[in-house]
Amino acid sequence: MAAFSRRQFAAGGAAALGMAFLGSPVFGQSNTRLRCFWWGNPERDRRTRAALDAYQAKAPGVQVSSESIGWGEYWTKLATQTAGGNAPDLIQMDYRYIYEYARRNTLMALESVMPKPLDLSNFSANARDCGKVDGKLYGVSMGSNSKAMIYDVAMFEKVGVKSLDIGWTWDDMARIAGEISKINPGKYWGTGDNSRWEQGFEHWLNQHGKNMYTEDGKANFSREEVAEWFELWDKLRKSGACAPAEVGAMNTGGIDMYEISRGQAAMSYANSNQVVAFQAISKSKLGLSVFPNTPGKPSGHYIKPAMLMSVSSRSRAQEEAAKIIQFMMNEEAGVRALGIERGVPGSVEAQKMIAPDLDDLGRAQVDYVAAVTKVAVPLPPPPPKGAGEIETLLRRVADSVAFGKQDVKAGAAQFHTEAVNVLARA
Amino acid sequence: MNGVRKAQTSPARSRFRDEDLPGYLFMAPWILGFLLFTLGPTLASLGLAFTKFDLLSPPQWIGVDNFTFMFTQDQRFWNALRVTFVYLLLEVPLKLAFALAIAMAMDKGIRGGDLYRALFYVPSLLGGSVAIAVLWRQLFQGDGVVNQVLLWLFGVQGPSWISNPETSLYTLVILAVWQFGSPMIIFLAGLRQIPAELYEAASIDGATRWKQFWRITLPLLAPVLFFNIVFQTIEAFKAFTPAFIISGGTGGPVDSTLFYTLYLYQEAFAHFRMGYASALAWVLLVIIGVCTTLSFLASKYWVFYEDER
Numbered sequence: 042m043a044a045f046s047r048r049q050f051a052a053g054g055a056a057a058l059g060m061a062f063l064g065s066p067v068f069g070q071s072n073t074r075l076r077c078f079w080w081g082n083p084e085r086d087r088r089t090r091a092a093l094d095a096y097q098a099k100a101p102g103v104q105v106s107s108e109s110i111g112w113g114e115y116w117t118k119l120a121t122q123t124a125g126g127n128a129p130d131l132i133q134m135d136y137r138y139i140y141e142y143a144r145r146n147t148l149m150a151l152e153s154v155m156p157k158p159l160d161l162s163n164f165s166a167n168a169r170d171c172g173k174v175d176g177k178l179y180g181v182s183m184g185s186n187s188k189a190m191i192y193d194v195a196m197f198e199k200v201g202v203k204s205l206d207i208g209w210t211w212d213d214m215a216r217i218a219g220e221i222s223k224i225n226p227g228k229y230w231g232t233g234d235n236s237r238w239e240q241g242f243e244h245w246l247n248q249h250g251k252n253m254y255t256e257d258g259k260a261n262f263s264r265e266e267v268a269e270w271f272e273l274w275d276k277l278r279k280s281g282a283c284a285p286a287e288v289g290a291m292n293t294g295g296i297d298m299y300e301i302s303r304g305q306a307a308m309s310y311a312n313s314n315q316v317v318a319f320q321a322i323s324k325s326k327l328g329l330s331v332f333p334n335t336p337g338k339p340s341g342h343y344i345k346p347a348m349l350m351s352v353s354s355r356s357r358a359q360e361e362a363a364k365i366i367q368f369m370m371n372e373e374a375g376v377r378a379l380g381i382e383r384g385v386p387g388s389v390e391a392q393k394m395i396a397p398d399l400d401d402l403g404r405a406q407v408d409y410v411a412a413v414t415k416v417a418v419p420l421p422p423p424p425p426k427g428a429g430e431i432e433t434l435l436r437r438v439a440d441s442v443a444f445g446k447q448d449v450k451a452g453a454a455q456f457h458t459e460a461v462n463v464l465a466r467a
Numbered sequence: 468m469n470g471v472r473k474a475q476t477s478p479a480r481s482r483f484r485d486e487d488l489p490g491y492l493f494m495a496p497w498i499l500g501f502l503l504f505t506l507g508p509t510l511a512s513l514g515l516a517f518t519k520f521d522l523l524s525p526p527q528w529i530g531v532d533n534f535t536f537m538f539t540q541d542q543r544f545w546n547a548l549r550v551t552f553v554y555l556l557l558e559v560p561l562k563l564a565f566a567l568a569i570a571m572a573m574d575k576g577i578r579g580g581d582l583y584r585a586l587f588y589v590p591s592l593l594g595g596s597v598a599i600a601v602l603w604r605q606l607f608q609g610d611g612v613v614n615q616v617l618l619w620l621f622g623v624q625g626p627s628w629i630s631n632p633e634t635s636l637y638t639l640v641i642l643a644v645w646q647f648g649s650p651m652i653i654f655l656a657g658l659r660q661i662p663a664e665l666y667e668a669a670s671i672d673g674a675t676r677w678k679q680f681w682r683i684t685l686p687l688l689a690p691v692l693f694f695n696i697v698f699q700t701i702e703a704f705k706a707f708t709p710a711f712i713i714s715g716g717t718g719g720p721v722d723s724t725l726f727y728t729l730y731l732y733q734e735a736f737a738h739f740r741m742g743y744a745s746a747l748a749w750v751l752l753v754i755i756g757v758c759t760t761l762s763f764l765a766s767k768y769w770v771f772y773e774d775e776r
Contacts, residue, residue, distance in 0.1 A: 113716055117736040124522040145523045286720075287609060290630040293715025430738050433717060441721045444632055462540075 074104045075358050075365070078122075079133035079348075080115035082296055082318040085382050092378035096368045103361060105131075111295060116429070123147050123353075130356040131365060134180045134349040136171065140423050142351070143174040149352040150177040154363035160371060161388075168387025171346045171420065180349030181366050184384025187342045187413045188244055189313040189329040196221050196307040197328070205330040207340075207412055211273065214308075214333040218282035221307045231282045232308040233300030234289030236274035237439035239432040241310050244332050245270055247418055248341030258425030258467075260460050268453035271442050275449055286443035297322055313409050314347045314384035320402055327402065329409050331416075340416040347384030385410045427467025431460050516746040521739040533746035544747070546722050547730040548754075554636060554726065555703040558643045563695055566647040570654035571684075584652070591648030599642070600712030604629060607638045629713055632723035639724060642709050650695045657691030658684070689770040697762050704755050707732070727751055 079089060086109045093105045108129070110118060116138065122128050128147060142148050151159060151172075161169050161181065172180035197203075200220040218231020235241040243253040246262055255261045277283035284306050292298045296318050300306035304324075311319070316329050331342055350369070352362040368375040376391045381403045386392050392407070399407065435456060442452035516533060520526035537544050569587060573580050593599050606612045609627035617625045628634045661684065669679050685692070707728040710718065718725030718733065731751070735744030 113737070120522045120739060121736075141523070147523065287627040287630045290632075290720035291608065291627065293717055293719070295715070298715065427738075433733075433737070436717065437719060437721055440632070440719065444721060446632070446721060 072102050072104065073358050073361050074106070075131060075356070075362060076129040077105055077107045077131040077365070078115075078119065078129035079107075079109050080112045081109050081133075082321075084318050084321045085109070088379050088382050092369055092375045093365075095374045095378055096365055099374075100361075100364070105365065113294065126355065128353040128355060130353055130358055130362045132351045132353055133183075134351040136346055136349070137424050137428065139172065139180050139349060139351070140174050141426060143177075143179040147354055148179045149354045149356065149359055150179060151181070151352065151363065152178060154360060158360065159363040159367045163371065163388035163390045165387060165389070167344070167420075168346070172349050172351075180346075180351040181370060182346035182349050182384075182387045183369070183379070184314060184347045184381065184386055185344050185410055186312045186314040186347035186384040187344050187410060187417065188240060188332060189311060189316065189409060190332050191301060191309050191311055191316055191319050192328050192330060193301060193307040193323075194326040194328045196224070196325075199224060205328075207331055207416065208334055209330070210336055211333040215277060215280065215282050218277065218308065219280055222281045226281075229304070230284040230288070230300070230306045232277065232284070233292065233306040233310070234274060234278065234283055234286070234439075234443060235310040236271055236443070237289060237292075237436045238310060239428070239435045241332075242267075242270050242435060244341045245273075246341075247343065247421070248332075248335050248338050250339060252421040254422070254425050254428065254464075256422055258427075258464060260457070260464055262457070264453045264457035267456050268449055271439065271449040271452055274439075275442065278443060286440060286445075289443055290440050301327075312347060312384075313406055313413075314382060316402060316406060317380075317382045329405060331413060339418050340413070341418060342413045342416065343418050343420045344410065344414055345420055346387075381406055425464060425467065427464050430463045430467070434459055434463060512745040512748055515742050516749050518742040520741040520745075522741055523739075526742060529742070533743050534750075536743075537746060537750065543722065543725065543730060547718075547725050547727045550636065550723065550725050551704065551706075551727040554640060554643075554706065555700060557637075557640045558703050559696065559699045561640065562644045562647050562699060563650055563692070565644055566650040566695070567654050567688075567692075569647065570651045570658055573651075573655055574658040584655070587651060588648035591646045597708065597712055600709045603638065603642050603709065604713050630720055632719075632721040635714070635720060635723045639706075639709050639713065643703070643706065650699060653691055653695055654688070657688050661687045686771070690772055693762070693766050693770045697759055700758060700762070701755055704728075704751065704758075 077089075077093060079085070081089070089109070090107055093107055097103055097105060115133075119128070119132065123142075132142075132148070134142065134148070139148075155178075156162065159181070164182070168182045168185060169178070171182050172178050192205075197205075197217070200217060202217055214232065221231035222229070239253075242262075246253050246266065249266070251266075252261055274283060278285060283289075284300055288300060288305050291303065292300060296302060296311075296315060299309040299311070299319070301309035302319060302322055309319075310332065313329055316327060320327050331340060334340060350366050352359055352366070356362055369379055370376065370386070370388060370391060373394050376386065376394045377398055380395055380398060385407055386395065395403075438452050438456040438459070441447055441455075442449055447455070515526060517528060517530060518526035519529050519532075573584060573587075590599075607628035608630065611628075613628065614625040617623050626634065628638050665683050665687075666679055669683060674682065705728060706726055710724045710726045710729050711732070714720075714724045714729075716729075716733070716737070718729045727747070728751070731744050731747045734740045734747060
């Protein structure tokens with residue numbers, strides 16, 4: 042046959058169009074479409090999609106499209122979509138950003154959908170209230186976490202450390218790390234470099250009884266304190282306990298880039314819920330512990346929402362979105378699909394639902410959060426606008442100290458001055 | 468008065484004839500796209516350059532504050548400029564020298580020339596891509612292929628090239644030089660234009676190869692060389708992807724790979740200073756404009772076209 046005639050083309054097109062309508066199961070039904078957006082890792086994506094699929098199976102006519110991306114790009118994309126009036130219906134929110142988004146009226150106050158369909162009566166007061174801004178609830182905590190040191194169990198056993206006491210100190214850490222560094226010198230170190238992580242410095246300040254930022258968003262630390270922090274890590278690097286600058290600088294923030302994930306150190310510093318994602322890409326068995334203590338000082342750990350789920354104030358399916366949150370937080374299928382990857386659930390009932398599914402590491406995480414709760418310091422106010430920039434600033438300055446481009450004192454002065462400027466400008 | 472206006476408008480009217488209409492219709496998608504998606508945002512960014520704008524709240528007019536801050540206080544701005552110029556001044560001459568050398572070798576008609584030409588062009592097609600930048604990261608990291616080869620050949624343990632602020636920028640220069648394909652093709656076309664008689668006459672007069680290169684090849688290739696310089700310089704100013712991928716978007720370590728475009732991106736999309744980023748973009752536009760103008764002015768002294776004199 043030669044070319045397709047125009048009539049054949051038209052007939053074929055009409056047929057195809059008809060088929061498309063017939064083939065579509067939702068044709069004629071009322072159809073609710075929602076978008077759900079989160080940051081994360083492959084493990085979280087898998088779990089969240091499973092939860093959303095389970096929801097769609099029991100709620101015909103609801104279509105949830107999902108999208109996920111890394112932490113850094115997430116906030117870029119969310120801000121762009123929000124500014125363009127095209128925010129997703131379900132927004133994974135962080136404690137760091139919830140005040141900013143809520144106060145600009147981009148999030149929905151959830152009181153209007155409570156207690157039906159969204160029922161948080163099983164949540165502990167702390168887990169519920171951490172999503173409140175100016176007295177109204179803008180986000181539901183998806184799980185609690187605290188900062189945690191993640192370590193290679195086998196390496197610790199090699200130097201005779203079976204378990205870590207909750208009161209272990211910086212001196213203990215220096216000794217253990219130093220011994221581990223001797224196992225495979227020049228290739229593998231005791232600890233990754235945490236001098237460059239803003240939240241590591243924050244923890245150290247919390248340990249000394251201070252918050253990193255004041256209530257009104259100013260820097261609450263002196264250059265002497267920065268110098269002390271840099272000095273602590275400088276000593277660890279010089280003694281060989283801590284990985285050198287070149288190794289530390291490779292860590293650009295993704296879970297796969299941490300020293301422990303790259304097989305270059307036995308300790309890395311992150312958040313307790315992230316141990317699930319760390320273990321997913323690690324060949325060796327991992328454990329978690331508090332950060333090292335300063336004797337006679339507070340632990341410096343606080344319990345915070347690992348992440349929250351919010352609903353866009355411009356969503357056209359707010360009721361449905363609330364039902365999805367309810368499904369994820371309170372109904373067995375949703376709760377079990379998500380598991381403990383986003384932290385320990387805020388509801389006691391949900392904790393019971395996931396208990397049978399937990400592996401050793403999952404149980405370790407639950408125990409960890411329970412143990413830290415007993416020694417925790419109060420949750421500081423959310424970091425101010427500009428804190429994200431301080432994160433990159435500290436990384437840059439700490440690296441320049443580690444590479445020996447400037448000494449501890451000069452580095453501390455630079456970090457302090459620039460941090461004050463960044464916060465003033467934000 | 469009336470008559471004058473009519474006289475002025477009539478030639479314009481006669482220029483637009485009915486048969487032009489389809490032409491304009493066919494051009495309409497492009498023209499609309501240009502106005503809406505290129506010219507519109509460009510002009511909007513000029514306006515935003517004088518504001519403080521964080522995407523979520525409306526822009527606030529702050530006059531020339533962005534520019535005064537940039538020139539008087541922003542050390543990262545000056546550092547980004549320094550990094551970009553170091554990169555450009557190394558990358559452009561090296562890449563062009565490499566491209567010219569390969570083009571001359573190919574011009575001599577080696578066997579399988581077409582295959583090699585295609586092979587040498589491949590990196591230019593791939594080079595800007597994310598995959599290659601990721602590959603580069605693997606090659607130059609501490610236990611990467613480069614160090615394994617060094618260890619095997621010389622028994623030297625190399626540093627982690629990409630995570631050391633002293634060497635990271637040079638890995639990016641090498642990556643760029645490797646993409647010599649497109650200037651090479653242009654050089655090759657230029658070389659083929661040079662009449663063979665000139666070389667014959669020169670060799671009869673006893674000129675060495677070296678002399679022939681300086682006296683015949685280079686002067687006759689000057690217009691092509693000039694085109695490549697201008698083009699590659701602009702490309703170098705715009706370089707972004709490799710630095711973004713290799714440093715994980717940070718421009719690190721210690722801002723050693725903080726290209727101007729990367730800094731601009733960070734200010735806009737990581738720190739949400741859209742106004743300031745717009746100002747940075749316009750300053751970059753002016754810098755590229757000035758550099759290109761200077762190249763054109765300087766070219767009067769060394770580039771001669773056949774149809775001149």
